[in-house]
Amino acid sequence: MTTLATADAAVPEAEARRSGGRRSYGRYVLGKVAGSAASLAFVVVLNFFLFRVLPGDPARTLGRGRLNTPEAIAEFNKTYGLDQPLPQQFVTYLGNLLHGDMGLAISTRAPVSQLILDRMWPTLLLVGTSTVLATLLGVWLGMNQAWKRGSFFDKSTTWTSLVLYSMPEWWLGMVLIALLASGVGPFLGWFPTGGLHTDAANPTVLDTVWHLTLPVITLTLAYLADYSLIMRSSLLDELGEDYLTTARAKGLRDLQVRNRHAARNALLPTTTLIALNLGFVVAGAITVETVFSIPGLGLLAVEGLRGPDLWLLQGTFLVASAGVILANLVANLLYGLLDPRVRV
């Protein structure tokens, strides 16, 4: 066996880049965390100004119909510090936020931060389960659709996904209620029409699961349609690439080429697109909790609507945005693990 003496260090190879190693992932993580922190700061500032700089006097806008007398308006303004100059309000706002104080709900006088903490776990349970299921099923479905493109399986499931995608997810929830809980049938009474517990004093795991079944099915179907369409088109894009010919030429089985090479690369744009659609996940949580009366953060936001409750709306908006920023960060970090090219 001959070794040729051509040392490649001697020849200047201009395009070689030294990146992609473990040290660069650390740098990548730092960059992404810094970016998320900047986004969070922006949201905190935006949150403040949304309610105060927009047209109209806040008291009049938010107290529509309730605050009629000048005294009532003055009291409203005093309670919420709206009589202070704007910069002062901002400083107070930031200070309170750092202490975890998001104000008091107008109707119940309960601290908003406490309300948010109490209501967080039903939402996490609902959204968490649905997104995990939808991601696993959606990626699997999209992969098979792309690989069996043009088949009956592909055409029928893709059309179904398109229809599900064009549907308001909460309407699907209504239809499921009417079919399986109460309304039209044919399987009335199989599931409850809403709520989280039959008896709030004695919550059991099985009872909670029974109550969450329809909402989880609703959200999973809605997200699944989106994710499978994304994975399908990402994989179809990959199928034309040259490195797959190399893999086939090396003697690999079709399944190995598909999973080890094509799907692995298709996961990259899929991750990016799923992260881009996180707002859709939040919207689903809000609307489905409303339809099924699940006492989570989404329903809390809608309750803030009813008042309208300034502090509650502000708090839920902040938490929802922070949640999406965090989820985005996680998705970005995951992407950095999957794609060595971004760890520059």
Place this chain on the structure above:
Amino acid sequence: MTTPATTSPAPLLSMRGVSLTYRAHDRDVPAVRTVDLDVARGEIVGLAGESGCGKSTLASTILRLQPTSAQVSGEVLVDGADVLTMRWGDLRTLRWGEASIVFQGALHSLNPVHRIGRQIGEAITTHEPEVSDDDVRRRVGDLLEQVGLPRQRAQAYPHQLSGGQKQRIMIAMALACNPSLIVADEPTTALDVMVQAQVLDLLSGLVHDLGVGMLIISHDLSVLADLCDRIVVMYAGRVVESGPADRVFEQPLHPYSGALSAAFPKVGDPAARFAPAGLPGDPPDPAALPPGCAFAPRCPRAVDACSLEVPVLADHGDGRSVACWRVGEP
């Protein structure tokens, strides 16, 4: 026929009457039209022609990599076994184990998210699953050294490498399972001249050291002239000339080979600087080939008879063959 008159055993690669037609929506596109080609052990054969003449398509049939919608006929024998009809299991053994292809590495022939060592090692573990991980790693390192790269390169990702390095990786990968036949598809395109020379040296060294047979495909006749024992020239899906490399390059018989060869000025010949280089016109659309000789519309020596009948590849002695009605005439 184009086989050299030796007493050696059956050629390593023997293509007989290979034709390939792509099926588009409404019409058939003949990409390869009845091609015969041989490569013997230890021989380097060059396949020359413009892009679109069917040379890469022809090469893809050696490992049965042509698109499933393409219709192929003829025989492609590698060590006596017909690739086009063999069973799937035998084909997977053949792929890389007996014959491998060096793809153009500069573009996207490597998986961007796997390390180089893993991709080369994959070839080994697919064909020899009993080899231990340590042995795979050692062999990958040896292969990298064989192509002049440091062993640590196995840890790199494709995007960290330059074009020349990637091309060497492709060569190292092609050697992984000790094939008897190596097909190099445009190994020097998209590389700068210095790196081209290194890659060509590497390839010729391998043939002489390992005794493999090699088929080099290029549109650049000067690359082939130096390196190859024999050259086969293709035009519009057909072989138009073949013979010993230096004869084809210096005394081409077919007008097309002449034009290809003339495209590269000869050093030391002042008149060559003023000679017209290049061919007028474009290669024909394979879906709409002219009748008779496909080269006739661009040929400086064409007569009416050329457009009537497709010229037959005829033996001219000295191991040369030409497909031209006007060869030998003044």
Place this chain on the structure above:
Amino acid sequence: MSAASTTPRAAVSARQLAWRRRRETLRRGWAEFRQHRAGLVGLGILVVFVVVALAAPLLASSTDISVTRAPGGVLEHPSSTYWLGTDDSGRPVLSLLIWGARISLLVGLTATVISMVIGTLVGLMSGYFEGWGGALLFRVTEWFLVIPFLPLAIVLATVLGRSLFNIILVIGITSWPATALLIRSQTLSIKERPYLERARVLGAGRSHQIGRHILPNVMPMVFANTTLTVAIAILTETTLSFLGLGDPTRVSWGTMLDQAYSVGAITTGSWWFFMPPGICVILVVLSFTLIGQALEDVVNPRLKARR
């Protein structure tokens, strides 16, 4: 080619040539579009809905949808008088659907116009201007992209009040970032093309470069993206109306569903009240999606391999 002709050729102005070329491109685009069966189906469905929306006064009298002068009984089953039954105020559901089509389509289309205008401007400028101006615009786009659209829409709608105009504004404001991102990447790739450099050398100013070179090349992609944005806008309007943020004086498919939910039409099985509006939304959104996908294929033939 250059045989001298005796008849003088009519002078064709540059503008006429440009128009001829545009018409030819449109004709080719339409021929290409016609080959997409799904796109044609979408177009057909959309035409039906647009005609229904425009002809609403002819198809259903406006007294039908007024709460005070409703002709029917409460939540009547579908019958020969009222093909889709009545709602909880006695209004015929079919008439509500017909008039609701107007609002849903109107809001969807106008909100999209706002979103596309903002998105295209921001995208063009952040793509074209290098340096901190473009970078800042890009950062702002990214920040807005991260904010979940429904909580933002809820906040805006609450603060601005419930009216048709506000709903349109809110949807426009929450959907521009996606468009801006797309236009930006298009602008960036067009900026690299050689003919733009040549135009610059010939002295083309910024507005000329953007207006005459970049914009016409970006427009096809904008056009295809617009239809997909309308689909999302209609879904958003339906959702916002369902949450009670729509204009209370107008009927839209979303307000119908809000009403249906509030009066318990779902659990009492009054399917004629909540099924038809949902089905209409599905059909319209699906039609825009199919048209948008077909347009994308026409604009970027490379995408055809994907479907």
